[in-house]
Amino acid sequence: MTVESGNDLEAQIAEWRAYVHRRQELRQPDADELEDHLRGRIDDLVAAGLQPDEAFLIAVKRMGALDELSREFAREHSDRLWKQLVLSGDTTTPSGTRSRRDIAIMVAFAVAAAVAFKIPALFGLDWTKGDGDFYARNLGLFAFAPLTAYLAYRRRVSTKTIGVLAAVFVVGAVAVNAYPMKSDGQTLWLAAIHLPIVLLLAAGVAYTGGDWRNQQRRMDFIRFIGEGLIYYVLLALGGGVLVAFTGGTFAAIGLEAGPVLFTWVVPCGAMAAVVVAAWLVEAKQAVIENMAPVLTKVFTPLFTAALLALLVGIIWTSNGLQVEREVLILFDLLLVVILGLLLYAISARDSLAPPGIFDKLQLALVGTALIVDLVVLVTIIGRISEFGLTANKTAALGENLVLLANLGWAAWLLLRFIRRRNGFGALELWQTRYLGVFGVWAAVVVLAFPPIFNFA
Amino acid sequence: MHITKDLVAASATPLVLGILADGESYGYAILKQVNELSGGHLEWTDGLLYPLLHRLERLGHVESTWHSPPGERRRKYYRITDQGQAELAEHRRQWTAVVDALRGVWSSGPALRPIPTLA
Numbered sequence: 001m002t003v004e005s006g007n008d009l010e011a012q013i014a015e016w017r018a019y020v021h022r023r024q025e026l027r028q029p030d031a032d033e034l035e036d037h038l039r040g041r042i043d044d045l046v047a048a049g050l051q052p053d054e055a056f057l058i059a060v061k062r063m064g065a066l067d068e069l070s071r072e073f074a075r076e077h078s079d080r081l082w083k084q085l086v087l088s089g090d091t092t093t094p095s096g097t098r099s100r101r102d103i104a105i106m107v108a109f110a111v112a113a114a115v116a117f118k119i120p121a122l123f124g125l126d127w128t129k130g131d132g133d134f135y136a137r138n139l140g141l142f143a144f145a146p147l148t149a150y151l152a153y154r155r156r157v158s159t160k161t162i163g164v165l166a167a168v169f170v171v172g173a174v175a176v177n178a179y180p181m182k183s184d185g186q187t188l189w190l191a192a193i194h195l196p197i198v199l200l201l202a203a204g205v206a207y208t209g210g211d212w213r214n215q216q217r218r219m220d221f222i223r224f225i226g227e228g229l230i231y232y233v234l235l236a237l238g239g240g241v242l243v244a245f246t247g248g249t250f251a252a253i254g255l256e257a258g259p260v261l262f263t264w265v266v267p268c269g270a271m272a273a274v275v276v277a278a279w280l281v282e283a284k285q286a287v288i289e290n291m292a293p294v295l296t297k298v299f300t301p302l303f304t305a306a307l308l309a310l311l312v313g314i315i316w317t318s319n320g321l322q323v324e325r326e327v328l329i330l331f332d333l334l335l336v337v338i339l340g341l342l343l344y345a346i347s348a349r350d351s352l353a354p355p356g357i358f359d360k361l362q363l364a365l366v367g368t369a370l371i372v373d374l375v376v377l378v379t380i381i382g383r384i385s386e387f388g389l390t391a392n393k394t395a396a397l398g399e400n401l402v403l404l405a406n407l408g409w410a411a412w413l414l415l416r417f418i419r420r421r422n423g424f425g426a427l428e429l430w431q432t433r434y435l436g437v438f439g440v441w442a443a444v445v446v447l448a449f450p451p452i453f454n455f456a
Numbered sequence: 457m458h459i460t461k462d463l464v465a466a467s468a469t470p471l472v473l474g475i476l477a478d479g480e481s482y483g484y485a486i487l488k489q490v491n492e493l494s495g496g497h498l499e500w501t502d503g504l505l506y507p508l509l510h511r512l513e514r515l516g517h518v519e520s521t522w523h524s525p526p527g528e529r530r531r532k533y534y535r536i537t538d539q540g541q542a543e544l545a546e547h548r549r550q551w552t553a554v555v556d557a558l559r560g561v562w563s564s565g566p567a568l569r570p571i572p573t574l575a
Contacts (some may be wrong), residue, residue: 034503036531037502040484062501063501064502066505068504069503352513422517423514
């Protein structure tokens with residue numbers, strides 16, 4: 001009798017385990033931990049005189065509803081939730097009709113993005129003929145306004161948030177279009193480059209559903225940007241192939257497809273692809289979810305090696321750096337790449353895993369980048385004090401400092417993490433909090449730089 | 457006596473950290489100890505202890521290791537870190553302030569009568 005009920009109990013626990021396994025929020029170690037708990041409870045109840053099957057029922061009941069449990073686990077481990085298709089909206093409708101409706105909505109927003117890009121053409125602005133300025137200034141608006149609208153719609157953000165987001169876009173549009181900036185001037189190009197950063201962060205607010213203070217939602221947004229970029233590049237490659245073939249085949253039958261392709265297909269496709277990429281990230285996360293981390297793992301050692309070689313070169317030749325504006329911008333971009341590698345490693349990492357070899361490698365990467373950048377920075381500051389500041393130099397210098405501060409502190413936190421002085425969470429928190437700094441700096445360049453530098 | 461959800465939630469972190477400050481422990485043992493310490497008044501849904509432990513671990517307040525002593529089940533043990541000790545001290549300061557204030561209110565003279573109980 002006891003043997004039989006013992007077997008029953010094992011079977012019941014196995015069944016419970018299988019049930020737990022179906023929850024993606026709960027991983028193997030979590031299931032092990034919960035099972036240990038369940039067995040502990042059952043042992044105590046049996047020792048108190050209950051039958052094993054009664055003890056099992058009570059223990060399961062006391063564990064709590066699995067739905068609630070999964071939700072709590074998901075809240076704590078939002079990176080796992082990321083792997084599922086959890087989108088806001090009703091979950092009651094059958095998934096088939098839901099996904100079809102999702103696609104229809106996405107297509108509507110993508111078409112709107114494509115059409116919006118051609119509206120200025122109605123007023124005689126042609127991007128192939130001399131009005132390139134206008135499109136360069138407003139590219140961020142064309143690309144990210146539909147994206148933000150789409151995300152805001154998907155997340156059903158509050159009216160207040162919509163108001164704030166709309167205000168950000170209007171202020172951005174007014175700043176780049178109404179300031180009397182010289183065509184081809186430095187401030188114009190700086191504004192054109194920095195406005196998209198502000199707007200992308202605004203899209204981030206929509207992505208978080210207005211809950212932008214939530215650090216985990218911010219980390220989700222960082223993942224979203226990374227995966228979105230990968231999808232966008234894939235779409236662009238596909239689009240490039242399509243355009244090349246279309247152009248070639250039309251030429252073969254004696255028709256000139258070039259003008260149509262370059263005034264309509266390429267720009268409209270490029271704008272619509274932003275929304276499509278966002279939708280793909282949301283809907284197809286599982287397909288290439290491991291792309292960004294894999295790329296990060298491949299390129300972290302390579303970039304570290306390249307930087308070390310550069311450092312050795314600087315010391316070996318003791319060449320004074322050819323410090324031009326372009327060099328500073330090049331190093332800014334380098335820091336952006338390093339930051340990207342760091343961010344995507346962070347966003348994909350299991351924050352509970354102990355420090356490993358890859359963390360050390362990453363510290364080496366960031367450390368080397370910091371040393372190289374400091375060398376450049378010192379030279380640049382010397383040059384600037386000699387020749388004075390222009391808008392470009394100030395922007396490049398400011399960017400460098402913003403990135404340097406981020407990476408410097410990140411390196412410190414990484415070092416402390418490797419020495420087990422703080423958890424990995426501190427590093428995540430630093431990066432998610434720092435997003436605001438990027439936004440503020442970009443907004444300063446867009447709004448304050450043109451007046452400061454006389455719209456030069 | 458039923459303790460409200462808010463109070464249970466607010467006291468969960470200092471309780472867990474406090475129990476771990478006495479030495480490493482595992483989930484079920486922590487839960488039993490909470491039950492004993494509160495005389496059975498603090499009732500947690502068993503499973504919800506684990507997301508809390510994982511959060512404390514992510515924040516660096518506790519560390520975990522899997523032990524499998526011979527003849528026993530593999531079990532995940534949690535240990536408080538230095539940072540967790542500091543966090544616990546901070547919680548303690550705050551709770552002391554709250555408890556002192558409450559004690560002050562409850563012993564402050566004639567205005568206070570025993571609250572009539574309904575049942």
